[in-house]
Amino acid sequence: MVTVKLFGAARINFKDKQVELEASTVKEVLEKLAAKYGAPVKDFKQFVYFVNDVNIDKLKMYKTPLSDGDVVMVISLGSGG
Amino acid sequence: MSKTKLGAYTGKIIKIDLTNKTVDEYPFSDEERELYIGGKIMAAKIIYDNIKSKIDPFSPENMIVITTGPLNTMGSPCSSRFNVSTISPLTGFYTSSNCGGNFGMAIKRAGYDAVIIVGKAEQKTYLKITDDGVEFKDATELWGLTTTEAQQKIPDKGDKFVIGPAGENLVRYACVVSGERAAGRGGVGAVFGSKNVKGLVAEGHKAPEPYDKEGLRKVNEKWTRVLKKHPTTGVQLPELGTAALVASMHARNLLATNNYRSGKYEHFEDISGETLRDDYLVRNTGCTTCPIRCQRVVKVEGKEVKGPEVETIGLFGSNILNNDMQSILDWNYYMDELGMDTISCGNTISFAMELNEKGMWDNGLSFGKIDNIKETIEDIAYRRGIGDELAEGSKRLALKYGGMEFAMQAKGMELAAYEPRGAVGHGLGYAISNRGGCHLNGGYLVVLEGLMMSVDPYTTFGKAALCIMFQDLMEACSAGGNCLFTTYAFLPSFLLAKPQGAVTTVVNKVFTKVGLVLKFLFRIPTALAFHLPGYMLPHTMAIRKATGIHMNFGRFLRLGERGYNLERLIDVNLGLKPEDDDLPGRLKDELQIPTEPKSKVPLEKLIKKYYRTRFWDKEGRPTKALLKRLKIKE
Numbered sequence: 001m002v003t004v005k006l007f008g009a010a011r012i013n014f015k016d017k018q019v020e021l022e023a024s025t026v027k028e029v030l031e032k033l034a035a036k037y038g039a040p041v042k043d044f045k046q047f048v049y050f051v052n053d054v055n056i057d058k059l060k061m062y063k064t065p066l067s068d069g070d071v072v073m074v075i076s077l078g079s080g081g
Numbered sequence: 082m083s084k085t086k087l088g089a090y091t092g093k094i095i096k097i098d099l100t101n102k103t104v105d106e107y108p109f110s111d112e113e114r115e116l117y118i119g120g121k122i123m124a125a126k127i128i129y130d131n132i133k134s135k136i137d138p139f140s141p142e143n144m145i146v147i148t149t150g151p152l153n154t155m156g157s158p159c160s161s162r163f164n165v166s167t168i169s170p171l172t173g174f175y176t177s178s179n180c181g182g183n184f185g186m187a188i189k190r191a192g193y194d195a196v197i198i199v200g201k202a203e204q205k206t207y208l209k210i211t212d213d214g215v216e217f218k219d220a221t222e223l224w225g226l227t228t229t230e231a232q233q234k235i236p237d238k239g240d241k242f243v244i245g246p247a248g249e250n251l252v253r254y255a256c257v258v259s260g261e262r263a264a265g266r267g268g269v270g271a272v273f274g275s276k277n278v279k280g281l282v283a284e285g286h287k288a289p290e291p292y293d294k295e296g297l298r299k300v301n302e303k304w305t306r307v308l309k310k311h312p313t314t315g316v317q318l319p320e321l322g323t324a325a326l327v328a329s330m331h332a333r334n335l336l337a338t339n340n341y342r343s344g345k346y347e348h349f350e351d352i353s354g355e356t357l358r359d360d361y362l363v364r365n366t367g368c369t370t371c372p373i374r375c376q377r378v379v380k381v382e383g384k385e386v387k388g389p390e391v392e393t394i395g396l397f398g399s400n401i402l403n404n405d406m407q408s409i410l411d412w413n414y415y416m417d418e419l420g421m422d423t424i425s426c427g428n429t430i431s432f433a434m435e436l437n438e439k440g441m442w443d444n445g446l447s448f449g450k451i452d453n454i455k456e457t458i459e460d461i462a463y464r465r466g467i468g469d470e471l472a473e474g475s476k477r478l479a480l481k482y483g484g485m486e487f488a489m490q491a492k493g494m495e496l497a498a499y500e501p502r503g504a505v506g507h508g509l510g511y512a513i514s515n516r517g518g519c520h521l522n523g524g525y526l527v528v529l530e531g532l533m534m535s536v537d538p539y540t541t542f543g544k545a546a547l548c549i550m551f552q553d554l555m556e557a558c559s560a561g562g563n564c565l566f567t568t569y570a571f572l573p574s575f576l577l578a579k580p581q582g583a584v585t586t587v588v589n590k591v592f593t594k595v596g597l598v599l600k601f602l603f604r605i606p607t608a609l610a611f612h613l614p615g616y617m618l619p620h621t622m623a624i625r626k627a628t629g630i631h632m633n634f635g636r637f638l639r640l641g642e643r644g645y646n647l648e649r650l651i652d653v654n655l656g657l658k659p660e661d662d663d664l665p666g667r668l669k670d671e672l673q674i675p676t677e678p679k680s681k682v683p684l685e686k687l688i689k690k691y692y693r694t695r696f697w698d699k700e701g702r703p704t705k706a707l708l709k710r711l712k713i714k715e
Binding site for chain 2: 005007008009011012017042045046047048049050053055056057061062073075076077078079080
């Protein structure tokens, strides 16, 4: 089971703060989120994913493997400060 | 009859001499309007022409220049911003501080493009500025009042702009407040206090006409649609405010934590924009003319008040290890009421905490201990006890107690809440910024180095040129009278649609070269003589339609370049040396992440490249050839 935390536009669009999912890769997280919220997978590609605080672009992108207890952060791009 | 042939300007600038109680017109030609346009650049021109050597910022010699921008009152979105410039009591150099609300538009409707204040009033004074002229009014009854109380007590109709007790007591980072908005940075409020001026009230009834009313209306309509549609300005900022960035900053090691010893805060969720919205937000609101509406309305002591920005949340949250959001809302309100910059105040307090932790100054302040912060904020505003020393800012504290390597300031002004070891180009910006440790005047490269794009945050390649490009771009936007949030649409939606997709990944890789390419094109006068698409940079077309000034992308960047160099020249005249373009040792010498050898700011290398790319000499002064090209007379 992995914990998926939603921030930014992901929180705005899908309302949940976090969800628990069975997933073995980040790609599977996207697919399960898409199924859960009834949105196409491509809608979830507008976000940036971090696994245990590491950007997946430093790992294996959407193929990044996940283990029990991993935390996936879903973050949207933004600015203003 | 208007004294200008340009649209959108009143054609009149006044100089108010507090010492002699006189008001004179200040000459400013249309040629100068075309070169310096308005806002902070117009103000820089006026200060550059009048202050040629080091002065005491609290002396009557200092001047305050309040400027409007050509787009104020022109119906453009997010265009109610006005500017206040002076010599900063925090840095001793030029500072400009920008404010939303209606005051700037009232100044313009009263018939003035800018108001210059010089000298020192003999008695406590406020100034009333209307279409009929200027009145010097007694402020004895207003002295000592908070910013809300003072605005309520001023009997005159109109929009107000006042200092609180912090400005009266010359706290070096006191701000000026209009409605609930603040001209926050650089201590402009203390300069008002030093001149015995509690504030101004402005009322006017006639805005100038635009050059091409119908053309401007079309540009404005399209511009508003773009902002409403853009994912940042249309969704994220209205929904979550600037605090939307907290989670992203944490994830990318950018969230100032524990006095910048880390870029991550374990309790970041408690102080995130999402938590602010879900648990504390009453509603969002915004400045006049703003379709973004990023301002938070929250409750403090049962009252609905303005909520904090991400900077305040970072500096009074993660940076002092405080995850109690309500306390941040409370302190933010108190600081607004007392009239103090939340960035410098928070940063100075965290520095004092580390001094205490290291046994260098026994002051009772500790990381994670929040029960004495409210009292400390009040003590600073009234200069009581340790507050009297904290009111001097972190650099002066470091000179007294030591610890300069962890006093998080540049040129004497405290850094914003972005930890720059996770974005080295942003660190360069802090160091070079004309007004000291400012993220905006620094170029705000963190937007490219993580928040919106994913340009390699550790590379030095191309960062100097990018920094320059964004500094110039924001300088020009600000001078027009716009909120800088309008520049986020500069990065079009399609780039943000798939941030980890192939197209954006390629753009991230080549983006480091964009600044260099632009710099090359800049040498060919006609190469940039076009308008970028309206969804990216509508400012150029709006200024053209509003004023009749022949504006395009190249001229817009050149305008920003002119402004930035003019500010630099003022600083050079005030004694700026290359060693002032610096960062605290912690950020240059200590790795943020022990396993990441690049996680520190390689400042020396970046500065050398920056000087060269800016056409500055080794002493950091603009070269004569550059000044000639920019039409700046020495």
